Amino acid sequence: MSRTLPSKNEFIDGILTGNRMLLSRAITLIESTKQKHQDLAQEVIEGCLPYSGNSIRIGITGVPGVGKSTFIEAFGNHIIENQNRTLAVLAVDPSSSKTRGSILGDKTRMETLSNHPKAYVRPTPTSGSLGGVAQSTRETITLCEAAGFNTILIETVGVGQSETAVHSMVDFFLLLMLAGAGDELQGIKRGIMEMADAIAINKADSGNEEAAKRAMAEYKSALHLFPPTESGWIPKVATCSAVHGKGISDIWEIVDAFVRHTKTKGFFDKKRKEQANYWLDEAITQELHRSFYKNDELKHMLTQIRRQVQDGEISSYKAARILMDRFLG
């Protein structure tokens, strides 16, 4: 960011009128580690907050190669062309060592979307802790909504902790699976299936259709064994082919039915409020953590006290108490 920074109001006005260049620069501020950038970013977010929230937020997970990016391209084009929606695509992938090459790969897999005036595709932030990336993604959602995008898709790879973070920032969580590969093989844990509002068996094409249907039946009966969701929504299972665009409209229908179901019963807003609470607590934890560990005096004390704990001279609990007392003055 070598050019002079726009002012807070230039950012806010630009975002509210859908200026992509300013939206992108504001997201870069959010992702920046410089204090000056962070401060400005927070002011911009605050200015955008009253204009945010009016969207459907969808998380998409599944093991590498299951077809998430290809699916997003097909699904995104469908909802833009046939449902008159607008779309922002984000990704949470902090553990990945993705090279620039595969980010470009993502862009080519989302070629139409990347160039569509009604879509905005933001490449994955390449570094940062999960906590940091999750927070900046949430803030990015706020800006994208203020910029007028009424559908937010967040891609995350389904092998680690990141899907839990994404689950707690979306309204609807979609799990992509493949037929013929056992759950172990797909690396999908039961907990992730439990989070899903729908499962789509992708690559139901090229002779794989029957296997996909069988997998669909299996997952349907497996999902019945899970405890019922609070809203009474029963997770749906479908098959699709992202590459051939088959079954994509059905999945939008499922999302739409889910939103109607949860909105009429008040669960849609309730979940968002719970999520806001959760992220507030997360932010407090992170802020405490950050200010504790950046304190020079404590750093010094910690080095010494660590040695005493290792040598068994003092218990770790007591050591922590001493440090906390000093921290709190």
Ligand SMILES: Nc1nc2c(ncn2[C@@H]2O[C@H](COP(=O)(O)OP(=O)(O)OP(=O)(O)O)[C@@H](O)[C@H]2O)c(=O)[nH]1
């Ligand atoms: N036959 C078939 N191939 C597909 C389908 N969807 C995706 N693929 C192929 O599967 C490969 C991986 O697709 P991606 O969309 O990059 O998968 P991804 O889940 O985003 O992968 P990561 O971002 O690496 O986690 C590509 O070669 C796609 O062309 C499908 O519906 N049918």
Ligand SMILES: [Mg+2]
């Ligand atoms: Mg991908």
